[in-house]
Amino acid sequence: MILEVTNHELVVGEIQIRSISSSSVLLIGDTNSMQIFSAFDTPSDSLVISPLVPIAPES
Amino acid sequence: MLKRLSKVDYIDVNTLTSASQLQIGDAKEIELQTNALAMVRDAEIWTGNEGNFNKFPIFHRPTTWPALYEPLVVRTNNVKGKIEVGKVDVLGVANSSLIQIGSNNKMKSETRLKHIRHLTIPPDKNVKKSTNQDER
Numbered sequence: 001m002i003l004e005v006t007n008h009e010l011v012v013g014e015i016q017i018r019s020i021s022s023s024s025v026l027l028i029g030d031t032n033s034m035q036i037f038s039a040f041d042t043p044s045d046s047l048v049i050s051p052l053v054p055i056a057p058e059s
Numbered sequence: 060m061l062k063r064l065s066k067v068d069y070i071d072v073n074t075l076t077s078a079s080q081l082q083i084g085d086a087k088e089i090e091l092q093t094n095a096l097a098m099v100r101d102a103e104i105w106t107g108n109e110g111n112f113n114k115f116p117i118f119h120r121p122t123t124w125p126a127l128y129e130p131l132v133v134r135t136n137n138v139k140g141k142i143e144v145g146k147v148d149v150l151g152v153a154n155s156s157l158i159q160i161g162s163n164n165k166m167k168s169e170t171r172l173k174h175i176r177h178l179t180i181p182p183d184k185n186v187k188k189s190t191n192q193d194e195r
């Protein structure tokens with residue numbers, strides 16, 4: 001498969017972003033490849049109700 | 060591949076945290092990684108040795124990366140070799156994120172984040188009774 005790309009003029013006035021988070025990318029330029037991975041875990045069992053004991057202590 | 064020039068007149072970034080990067084200029088390869096455990100506890104007591112990543116499966120499950128090379132021939136024709144941006148305004152950049160003004164070849168970024176909320180119970184109280192209290 002052949003992909004032919006023609007880049008003409010690209011002029012942007014203003015970019016306003018509140019936040020870039022968890023493996024996100026703001027790229028003003030070119031790149032050949034990009035690999036982005038994000039794992040986020042907030043399951044229902046992440047609410048722990050227990051006496052004050054250390055969570056997952058180092059051995 | 061002929062790369063374009065990037066021109067930004069003004070950039071304002073308030074905060075960069077947790078393996079984030081603000082790259083001004085070209086790069087060849089960028090790799091970022093974060094492992095984070097976000098603990099919220101109602102009592103401000105921390106033993107200092109908590110948070111062993113090995114005990115949570117999210118931190119060692121295999122990563123499924125998108126393919127790096129695909130059977131694709133890309134022909135890029137840059138008519139005007141410039142990308143112009145007047146102003147960039149970013150409040151926060153976090154967790155292996157990247158802002159780059161310039162070109163790159165290969166970038167790889169990985170974030171693993173686990174949230175835990177820990178509600179503590181005084182040791183002398185019955186566990187079942189305490190979970191039913193609305194104040195918690």
